[in-house]
Amino acid sequence: MSCAPVTVFACGERERGDDAVAYAIVDALPPGLRGRIAVVRDGMLDAGSLMALPEGAPAVVVDAVAGVAPGEVVVLPLADLAGLARSSPRSTHWMSIDATVALVQTLLGEPVEGTFVGVGLRDCDFGAPLSPEVAAALPAAVAAVAAAVEALEAADRGVAR
Amino acid sequence: MTDTAVRRIAVHELTRVEGEGSLTLEVRDGQVTTARLGIFEAPRYFEKIVVGRTPDEVIDIVARICGICPVAYQMSAVHAFEALFGVRIDPMVRLLRRLLYAGEWIESLGLHVYMLHAPDFLGYESAIAMAAEHREAVVRGLALKKVGNEILRVLGGRAIHPVSVRVGGFSRVPTRRELQALRPQLEHALEQAKATVRWVTGFAMPHLDRPMRFVALSHPREYPYNEGRLVSSDGLDVPVEHWNEAFEEFQVEGTNALHARLIGADGPYLLGPAARVTLCGDRLHPVARSLLAETGMAGAIRTNIYASIVARAVELVHATAEAIEIVDAYRPPARPAEPWTPRAGSSAWATEAPRGLCFHRYGCDEAGRITACQIVPPTSQNQAAIEADLVATAGSLLDLPDAEMTRRLEQMIRSYDPCISCATHFLDLTVLRR
Numbered sequence: 110m111s112c113a114p115v116t117v118f119a120c121g122e123r124e125r126g127d128d129a130v131a132y133a134i135v136d137a138l139p140p141g142l143r144g145r146i147a148v149v150r151d152g153m154l155d156a157g158s159l160m161a162l163p164e165g166a167p168a169v170v171v172d173a174v175a176g177v178a179p180g181e182v183v184v185l186p187l188a189d190l191a192g193l194a195r196s197s198p199r200s201t202h203w204m205s206i207d208a209t210v211a212l213v214q215t216l217l218g219e220p221v222e223g224t225f226v227g228v229g230l231r232d233c234d235f236g237a238p239l240s241p242e243v244a245a246a247l248p249a250a251v252a253a254v255a256a257a258v259e260a261l262e263a264a265d266r267g268v269a270r
Numbered sequence: 271m272t273d274t275a276v277r278r279i280a281v282h283e284l285t286r287v288e289g290e291g292s293l294t295l296e297v298r299d300g301q302v303t304t305a306r307l308g309i310f311e312a313p314r315y316f317e318k319i320v321v322g323r324t325p326d327e328v329i330d331i332v333a334r335i336c337g338i339c340p341v342a343y344q345m346s347a348v349h350a351f352e353a354l355f356g357v358r359i360d361p362m363v364r365l366l367r368r369l370l371y372a373g374e375w376i377e378s379l380g381l382h383v384y385m386l387h388a389p390d391f392l393g394y395e396s397a398i399a400m401a402a403e404h405r406e407a408v409v410r411g412l413a414l415k416k417v418g419n420e421i422l423r424v425l426g427g428r429a430i431h432p433v434s435v436r437v438g439g440f441s442r443v444p445t446r447r448e449l450q451a452l453r454p455q456l457e458h459a460l461e462q463a464k465a466t467v468r469w470v471t472g473f474a475m476p477h478l479d480r481p482m483r484f485v486a487l488s489h490p491r492e493y494p495y496n497e498g499r500l501v502s503s504d505g506l507d508v509p510v511e512h513w514n515e516a517f518e519e520f521q522v523e524g525t526n527a528l529h530a531r532l533i534g535a536d537g538p539y540l541l542g543p544a545a546r547v548t549l550c551g552d553r554l555h556p557v558a559r560s561l562l563a564e565t566g567m568a569g570a571i572r573t574n575i576y577a578s579i580v581a582r583a584v585e586l587v588h589a590t591a592e593a594i595e596i597v598d599a600y601r602p603p604a605r606p607a608e609p610w611t612p613r614a615g616s617s618a619w620a621t622e623a624p625r626g627l628c629f630h631r632y633g634c635d636e637a638g639r640i641t642a643c644q645i646v647p648p649t650s651q652n653q654a655a656i657e658a659d660l661v662a663t664a665g666s667l668l669d670l671p672d673a674e675m676t677r678r679l680e681q682m683i684r685s686y687d688p689c690i691s692c693a694t695h696f697l698d699l700t701v702l703r704r
Contacts, residue, residue, distance in 0.1 A: 152430060157416045160409075194398065204385075208398060215401040216408060 113166035115223075115258045115265075116147045120154050120172040120206065126237035127179070127230035130250065131171040133239060134228075137251045146258055154206045159213045159221065167222045167261040171254055172206060173243075174227035180242035181229040182250050184257065188220035224257035226250065291688070293679060295664055302668075305660035306522075307653055307683070317643040325351040325437050325612070325638055332630075332645065333431050336689060338381065341374040341422070342623030343645070344435045345496050346630040351437045353511070354617035354634060357610045360603035363439040364496075366425060369449075369596045370432070371495040371621070373421025375589040376414055376459065378624035379543070379582045382687045383466060384411025387579050390681040391473035407469060410462045414586065417452075417459040421593065424448055439607030449597045456594045463586040464561060470579045471565045476678070478574040480662060482655065483537060484545035487622050493553045493588055494546065494622045501549055502532070502539065511618045513629045519646060522653075530651040538654035541626025542687065543581035544571050555595075558588035575659060575685040582687075585624075612638025623648050625687050649688045656686050 117138075119131035135148050149158060154170055162168060170187065177183055187210050194211035204212065210221050228250050231240040238244075292308040316335055320328045329347050333340035345367060352359065359367075384407065385397040394400040401408040419429035424444055426432020434440045487498030487510065500516060501507050508516050519528040532539050547554070548571060551562060562568055562584045570577040618631040626648030633642035659682060667675045 152428075155416065157412050160412075212398045212401055212408070215398055216405055 113163040114145055114147050115261050116149055116162055116166065116168045117254065117258065118154055118158070118168060118170045119148060119150045120152065120170065122152065122233075124235055125233045126235075127228075127240050127243045128173050128233045130173045130228045130230070130239060130243050130247075133247060134171055134226075134250050134254055137247060138255060142255055142258060145262070153204075154209045156204070156209050156213050156216075159209065160216065165222065167224075167265065169224050169226060169254055169257045169261070170206060170210075171226045171250075172228075173230040173233075175230060177227070177229035178242075179229045179231035179240060180246035182246060182253050183225075183227040183229070184253050185225045185227075187223040187225055188214070190225045191221065223261065226253050226257055293660070293683065295660065295679070297664075297668060300665070300668065302661050302664040305657045305664065307656050307660075307688075317645055320640050320643050323640050325355075325632075325634070325640070328632070328640055328643075329435050329437070330433055333433075333435075335645070335647070337430050338378045338689065339374055339623045339625065339628075340431050341370050341426070341435075342621060342628045343630075344432070345371060345621040346619050346628045346645075347632070348435055348437060349496060349621065350617045350619035350630050350632050351634075351638075352610070353619060354615050354632070355437065355610045355612060355638070357438050357608055359439055359608060360605075362601060362603040363443070363607075365596050365600060366440065366443060367435075368495050369421060369593055369600075370425045370435070372589040372593040372596070373418045373425065375418070375585060375624050376421070376463075376593070377416075377418025379586045379589070380411055380414035380418060380466075382624075383470060383579055383582050383586070384408060384414070386687070387582075387684050388470070388473075390677075390684060391470075391475070391579070410465060414459055414462055414466070417455045417590075420455060421452060424452060436607050438610050439603070439605070441606065443602055443606045444600075446600055446602060449600050453594065453597050456590060456597065460557070460587065460590040460594065463583070463590045464557075466586055467561045467565060467580065467583040470583045471567060473579065475570070475574065475576040476681075478576060478659075478663060480575075480659065481573050482544070482575070483532070483535070483539040484548050484572075485532070485539045485541055485627060485651075486545040486549045487620065487627065488550055489553070491553065493550055493555070493592070496621045500620070500627075503545075503549060504535070506532070510620045510629075513618060513620060513646070514631065514644075517646075517651075519650070528646075528650050529654050530646060531654065538658050539651070540575075540655045540686075541648045541651055542578065542624075543585050544575065544578040545626060546622065547581040547584060548572050554584065555588045555591040557591045558584050561587055575682065578685050578687075612636065616642070618644075625649060625689055626652065647689070649686075652686050652688065656683060656688065 119135045121128040121131045123129045123132055190207050191211040191214050194207040214221050231242055294306045296304040320331055329344050332343035332347050335343050389397055389400045422432050423429040426434045434442055484503040487494035488501040489498035500510050517530050518533055519530050522529050565580055567577055567580045571581045614636045616633040620627050620629040629646040631644040635641050667678050
């Protein structure tokens, strides 16, 4: 039990259409919940930021994702996400979220506790607003992040679920 | 008809390089006849995108060419515009630009040494795999990259794709206190950079003894970032604006990136850390120069591309040590940017990206809007050297199983730290109408 607040990492680029969805989600979280969590607007998930969390402190990572339908909300334990990382990344302008989590798990020697919430994107054009599909998915995505935070808080308090 | 044995080695996706490329090697009768570094990442037409834009817009647009070395593109562009418009920048702005570049070198060189290249020498397929047994080293690499990104954030407003560089200076300059806040991290980073040099010097390196033609900027008093003359290891010494008179670009079948060659010379040339350390090593920061001497690797850096990892580590020390000195010397300038007036004409400049010389040429109209643009990134210039080294050395690997041969060839390519995304921004578009 860490007693540390849940940290929500909002990843993406604010100026690029659906890639800004994580910021819209954290801005729309209920005020009561926002007061209990730490929010890191990280652009790209940084391994150092993840490693700097207090021992056992859980995290929720939020980002736009490709490969699912626009607006579809995907929820995965971070440990499962790490399992999706390619062992030999094809390109490294920097590491993808799955590779970052996998690297941090390897460095820590234990699974990273937390949840990934992704929202399927349609367009990432510069200066564009959220696409209609992603904008329509915001309530569900906000609810998914809130549920993830509450589940992690409950687990941290030792409440059986 | 001759009875020939043809073996074709194809690496369809090069790993641990920036961007997407491939390698095809053709072997006939036991001789490597062709090596082709295929750059199939789609062209991005930046040279056309900037036409009609203002200089300050261009500076932000070209930063988007690369997420690892955006400062290189910004610096080459802003210096070209300032040369054309006759802008004299404040000495402190000049220092801040060196600091911004140092930040980029730290994050880019640190990334390459630790995450992309070191796994080759230690026998791992990735940095993630390496992390299990080399935790301390990987944490060191992550920390170095973070310090570099933090410099970009403080000076450029963002850790990736900074947005503060403007013709005449910056849109905003930091306070002295903001820069001083970087000092403890930089002091720690300097120790980590020194440890990096000692770490990579201990790596077992494949033997290679191939003297190379090096090209870099050379400044009389400083290790080169933003200023200097174009020099080579075989006597070239011309103003940076004369790149087009000394070099030329040309298309090669099977790749979306132009190659480049030194006019009137046989064979390729090499840019980047090995070239800079060889041509400008006497202007390294004293701490870096002393460490280079301690490694005893200066000779190997000249003839063995695998030893470029040592040159990168030495430059990490240089960039970090100079960054500390700039932080200490900094006093905010009277104003963040000097005023300027556009004029028609053309101008060219080159600066030293982490991977080597990044050349820009712009034409502007009376309002300063761009009429023409040429961008020559370092990776495109290094392609010919990479292919020549592959042809020359792959013959000695032919007895190896394909998987091991592929691994060794990839290691050689990674020694050049190619940034394929950077190299696909300048494809000439030719439409044949019949």
